[in-house]
Amino acid sequence: MLDHFCVFTKGGALLWTWQMTALRGNPIDALVRTCLLEERSGDDSFTYSPPAGVPYTLKWTLHNGLGLVFVAVYQRSLKLLYVDALLKRVKADFSVQYSPKRFDYAAFDETFRSALREAEAQVDAAKRPGAIQAGLQGQNLRNRKPGQSGTGRYERIMSTEGDDSDDDEDSSPPRSDAAPVKQLNDLSLGPKASNGNNGSEAAPTTDKDSEEDGKGGEAAFDVTKLKGKGKRGLGGRPMKAPKSKAKEKAAKDTKKTEGKKKAQRRWTQSGSEAEDKELDFSEKPDGSAVPSESENGFGSAPDLRLKSRVDVEDDDELDDDEAEPSADQNGGAQGGGGLLSSFVGKLGMSMGGTAGLTRQEIQPALVQLKRKLMERNVAEEIAEKLCESVAANLVGQKLGSFRLISTAVKEALEAALTRILTPKRSIDVLREVHAARARGKPYTMVFVGVNGVGKSTNLAKIAYWLLQNKVKVMIAACDTFRAGAVEQLKTHCARLNVPLYERGYEKDPAKVAFEAIRAAERAKCDVLLVDTAGRMQDNEPLMRALSGLISLNEPDLVLFVGEALVGNDAVDQLTKFGQRLADLATGPNPHTIDGILLTKFDTIDDKVGAALSMVYTSGAPIMFVGCGQTYPDLTRLNVKAVVRSLLK
Amino acid sequence: MEQFLDGLGVHLGEARISTLAFFLVLILLLLGLIQYLITGPKGTTILLLGPMGAGKTTIYLQLRDGTKHNGTVTSMQVTSESCQLASEKGGRKIRPVTLVDIPGHPRMRHRFEAHTPATRGIIFVIDSAEFLSQKTDIAEQLYEVITNLAAARRKPPILLACNKSDLGAKAHTSDFIRKRIEKEVEQLRTTRRSLGEGQQGVIGIEGEVFSMAALEKAQGIKVTAESVSALDADLDDVTGFIRRCVPRR
Numbered sequence: 001m002l003d004h005f006c007v008f009t010k011g012g013a014l015l016w017t018w019q020m021t022a023l024r025g026n027p028i029d030a031l032v033r034t035c036l037l038e039e040r041s042g043d044d045s046f047t048y049s050p051p052a053g054v055p056y057t058l059k060w061t062l063h064n065g066l067g068l069v070f071v072a073v074y075q076r077s078l079k080l081l082y083v084d085a086l087l088k089r090v091k092a093d094f095s096v097q098y099s100p101k102r103f104d105y106a107a108f109d110e111t112f113r114s115a116l117r118e119a120e121a122q123v124d125a126a127k128r129p130g131a132i133q134a135g136l137q138g139q140n141l142r143n144r145k146p147g148q149s150g151t152g153r154y155e156r157i158m159s160t161e162g163d164d165s166d167d168d169e170d171s172s173p174p175r176s177d178a179a180p181v182k183q184l185n186d187l188s189l190g191p192k193a194s195n196g197n198n199g200s201e202a203a204p205t206t207d208k209d210s211e212e213d214g215k216g217g218e219a220a221f222d223v224t225k226l227k228g229k230g231k232r233g234l235g236g237r238p239m240k241a242p243k244s245k246a247k248e249k250a251a252k253d254t255k256k257t258e259g260k261k262k263a264q265r266r267w268t269q270s271g272s273e274a275e276d277k278e279l280d281f282s283e284k285p286d287g288s289a290v291p292s293e294s295e296n297g298f299g300s301a302p303d304l305r306l307k308s309r310v311d312v313e314d315d316d317e318l319d320d321d322e323a324e325p326s327a328d329q330n331g332g333a334q335g336g337g338g339l340l341s342s343f344v345g346k347l348g349m350s351m352g353g354t355a356g357l358t359r360q361e362i363q364p365a366l367v368q369l370k371r372k373l374m375e376r377n378v379a380e381e382i383a384e385k386l387c388e389s390v391a392a393n394l395v396g397q398k399l400g401s402f403r404l405i406s407t408a409v410k411e412a413l414e415a416a417l418t419r420i421l422t423p424k425r426s427i428d429v430l431r432e433v434h435a436a437r438a439r440g441k442p443y444t445m446v447f448v449g450v451n452g453v454g455k456s457t458n459l460a461k462i463a464y465w466l467l468q469n470k471v472k473v474m475i476a477a478c479d480t481f482r483a484g485a486v487e488q489l490k491t492h493c494a495r496l497n498v499p500l501y502e503r504g505y506e507k508d509p510a511k512v513a514f515e516a517i518r519a520a521e522r523a524k525c526d527v528l529l530v531d532t533a534g535r536m537q538d539n540e541p542l543m544r545a546l547s548g549l550i551s552l553n554e555p556d557l558v559l560f561v562g563e564a565l566v567g568n569d570a571v572d573q574l575t576k577f578g579q580r581l582a583d584l585a586t587g588p589n590p591h592t593i594d595g596i597l598l599t600k601f602d603t604i605d606d607k608v609g610a611a612l613s614m615v616y617t618s619g620a621p622i623m624f625v626g627c628g629q630t631y632p633d634l635t636r637l638n639v640k641a642v643v644r645s646l647l648k
Numbered sequence: 649m650e651q652f653l654d655g656l657g658v659h660l661g662e663a664r665i666s667t668l669a670f671f672l673v674l675i676l677l678l679l680g681l682i683q684y685l686i687t688g689p690k691g692t693t694i695l696l697l698g699p700m701g702a703g704k705t706t707i708y709l710q711l712r713d714g715t716k717h718n719g720t721v722t723s724m725q726v727t728s729e730s731c732q733l734a735s736e737k738g739g740r741k742i743r744p745v746t747l748v749d750i751p752g753h754p755r756m757r758h759r760f761e762a763h764t765p766a767t768r769g770i771i772f773v774i775d776s777a778e779f780l781s782q783k784t785d786i787a788e789q790l791y792e793v794i795t796n797l798a799a800a801r802r803k804p805p806i807l808l809a810c811n812k813s814d815l816g817a818k819a820h821t822s823d824f825i826r827k828r829i830e831k832e833v834e835q836l837r838t839t840r841r842s843l844g845e846g847q848q849g850v851i852g853i854e855g856e857v858f859s860m861a862a863l864e865k866a867q868g869i870k871v872t873a874e875s876v877s878a879l880d881a882d883l884d885d886v887t888g889f890i891r892r893c894v895p896r897r
Contacts, residue, residue, distance in 0.1 A: 008721050010723070010724040011705065011724075011727035012722060012723030012749070012751070013709060013718070013720055014718040014720060014721060015718065016718070017718065028721050029700075029721055032724055033700065033753060036724055037724060037751075038755075067725070103718060418758075422757075424753075424754040424755055428839055431836065431839040
């Protein structure tokens, strides 16, 4: 049973609510704070655990053109299959009634109730085992009625998939029946597909598909033909892209039909850059001449900037057989002499049209930016999620006249990056130290991380910085594992003139830390820095030991030390560290990573992606940045500079 | 004389293009001037700042429409509108105010920086019932706002709007809140000046305990505190503050 449904503006004003039962806690605010504002709008659902009672699942959809958010809340134990369809339906119905100055939508109650009834009836019918066929048929019909563009398209894809499976198996129900079965399955298994993301799925498929075509024997012939067609069919039917997926499925058909279909597909998509790049692939015997030509021919701002970097161009040539984005920059020159609209389309400029941005339009720019992020060492998973979220926030938005789509996407991404990197909790350690001093307890910082990232070195740097700020520091050597670890700290302590607490090797580090805290209390130290042994995130016994250390001593700050050189592994390290600490902890409130210390920042030039990956994965802020080998080489993260070098 | 006029005519004929260009430039300049006169050199922006859940959006709706409508949720984006205050509706020739509601989410707070050049006044909204648990966060945010203003050319005044006074005994008084904030900011002054943040100037008077009076004396930023209630539409202090910042004309 649906508990709650509401519509509000992005500015925060509630417009309309419907509720079955009063909500416990405040799930809507939690959704906005921890999901939508944290660049996780691309996610599928959000789980909220109220202070008492069973957790809720929240699903949402955004209307970016009007700046509206639609949220449905229900208990997590219930698997409501109709919520996605309901959200979509309500979004369509409500946006018709919406006007910015109006706050009274009492009349919408009735519309909603009927939508809800219908959605529930659909699922009920589907559940009844005897009535599957009939129920599905009914659903099929009803689905076609509202929102022809959305559902209809979706069905078309699904129906071909249904066909496919029919061929594999031996069953032979008529086509119209097979389609909804598949569709239902999809709703329950991967609800994302119905989330209005049809385009996102289809676009990459098209690219891959066509790439293969390009490599085929008759490519050259096809290409010239298609180009001609492309020019004629300008800008027409851009919505048909998803169909290509269906085409791919049916590709095993006769040669003749295949040729025809290919032509059709390309023809429909000719306005977009994604299309022309394939032409490029097939026609380009040597990858070098064409791209440079296209740069000069097309003065679209972001392209120019990109190409001016020699290394970027090199990349283009190197991986042109696998990287789609490089091709879509080249694409412009190929179809060059078209009409004005094709020109504008290729520039990626909005002509002040009334329709909002579509997924297809922003896809090329997104792909390009995602690639750029990955070049900057952002983990692939993160870049993907981030682009997904930016897209979710952009689709449907209206652009001003003659604004480049790529600029709009870039600006949205820039805002998103800044938002992620801006710490959401105070990173003023000194202030917390002062507060701890007032309580008469030493402020305990534990340094954790994998081997060789610079835990000890940066611990010494922090000790140096604290000493400068007139704080009494003690260091505890809880790395009782690696040979020479204690001696290394001894050297640091001697140079900094700081007391060291050590119990040699082969001791339980948790106990050493425990005793060190007592010692620091006796010595009236303000801060205790605990060095731990480096460990790989998969090493179960060592992670268990670390978790024991943290739950036994309850430090004020658990600082994850990570090196800026790390790429895709950053995500793995942080998630596993966080997860292991949470799983292995004994208490009810596990203490996980509070902050990040990013080391070796001076060695990476502009590949600052690790910073983003780490913050996004853990949600913890970057509290310090190590940028050199000497004691003073410790700074705070300059968010603006990082964002700039990410998008440069 | 005639000769002179003829000469002028010839010159004009020859220089028609340059004359055209000259007029074009003149027109553009005029347009710019008109725009400047309309929007005014100082701007009419009033910022609504403060932590999440303090009631910024409710105050925004109250000021704009005179009602809180259906309630609010956490804002996701900056809302701004140039409008007549609801309490002054119907009055003629009243200067409109640009209200800007900045979300209180820590990741969105810094957005106010884009609006500072046109800002005439800042309403810093505080939840007086939850003040003690949020005081460090509030002080930190206020500190950032003040340091940002101290670097700016113009120093708009700040109103600490201690919201939710309708909660009665649970709500702290505005005087208490102001004093606690002064104390917190004093602490921040000492801790913030390390690790690359030392370049920012000192706020208040160097060597003296921080107080709002010292801040006004040294930096020219006037901070006042008032108890208000957005739910009960008890916002006279706020409208009064706005009209001191953006005169009715």
